Amino acid sequence: MKSLGSIRRSFAPWNDPAAKPYISFRGVTKRFGDFVAVDDLSLDIYEREFFALLGASGCGKTTLLRMLAGFEEPSSGQILLDGQDLCGIPPHKRPVNMMFQSYALFPHMTVEANIAFGLKQDGMPKPDIEKRVGEMLRLVKLEQFAKRKPHQLSGGQRQRVALARSIAKRPKVLLLDEPLGALDKKLREETQFELTDLQYELGMTFVIVTHDQEEAMTMADRIAIMDKGKVLQVATPAEIYEAPNSRYVADFVGSVNMFEGKVAERSAGSMRIADAGGALTIKADNTADVANGDTVWFAIRPEKLRVSSKRPADVPNAVEGEIWDIGYVGDMTIYHVKLDDGRIVKASTVNSQRVVEDPLTWHDRAWISFAADAGVVLIR
Secondary structure: OOOOOOOOOOOOHHHOOOOOOOEEEEEEEEEEOOEEEEEEEEEEEOOOOEEEEEEOOOOOHHHHHHHHHOOOOOOEEEEEEOOEEOOOOOHHHOOEEEEOOOOOOOOOOOHHHHHHHHHHHOOOOHHHHHHHHHHHHHHOOOHHHOOOOHHHOOHHHHHHHHHHHHHHOOOOEEEEEOOOOOOOHHHHHHHHHHHHHHHHHHOOEEEEEEOOHHHHHHHOOEEEEEEOOEEEEEEOHHHHHHOOOOHHHHHHOOOOEEEEEEEEEEEOOEEEEEEOOOOOEEEEEOOOOOOOOOEEEEEEOHHHOEEEOOOOOOOOEEEEEEEEEEEEOOOEEEEEEEEOOOOEEEEEEEOOOOOOOOOOOOOOEEEEEEOOOOOEEEOO
């Protein structure tokens, strides 16, 4: 069995034609005056899915989340949750809860009081509140901090309190708006896995908005790439990375080298692309619907490229250049190789051994090579 990337879990209701979406955006548009923040968008999210909305600032992802929460109403279109049209239902009556980047904790209340606040507002009996708060404290591992106030906690601990308060009411859907943005890099990476494990344990539907690619790739079952109020691609993290459907998606997620050219020859399952720069003719495995003479782009990730001092004999694609820059970042080495036509190609190699037998340095001549199935042919 082959797969595009590792499979985190077998959960994939979107591949089941009989599966019913839990959240549906149907032709949703949101205008602010003359500005269209969300443009005729349709999207399905499934129950128990960890779904990410990923895009640059201003792409419409937060507006979409706020419409689901009820803080904004669509200018047109429908939003359905478990078959119910949410139009006109105020935020406090929707079975969703939203966790903000700022956490919005009450500074004068203890941790347990912050968690209990929404339950008290709903009129839950005191014994039930105490039991639920205890469950939440254990879930986020903050039992020993129950009597502290927010200013006595670290950033990561405040984030956990906000999370516990958000899930205490057991909403059908938890909405997370850049929830890890205030954490430092190491803590953010740790919290990503904690959130993933927690979502799986709770069996809840999580929808997260982020501009952090690594965050979305680590946590989400599927990612929607957004730009200018539209969804460009919805797929698993591995599919987004390994099989982007456009140059925008390929360039937005991760690092990529893009070779523009024209289809010179087609055969069953493969094609030859005459690179516009004239540096090489690329042999590529493909499924693209193109004809000879069509302009295409061959997108290939830096880690799929091999850098060597001599031309390898066992690969179909190779081009020579000059080592222009080197970055050693511990687990890998990043090479910028300048081709003879002036283009810079980025390659990266994993430092799997402590000693390098054939080291390359600045201004050395070097060969870049890659397999026919190492990249993807794009037509837009």
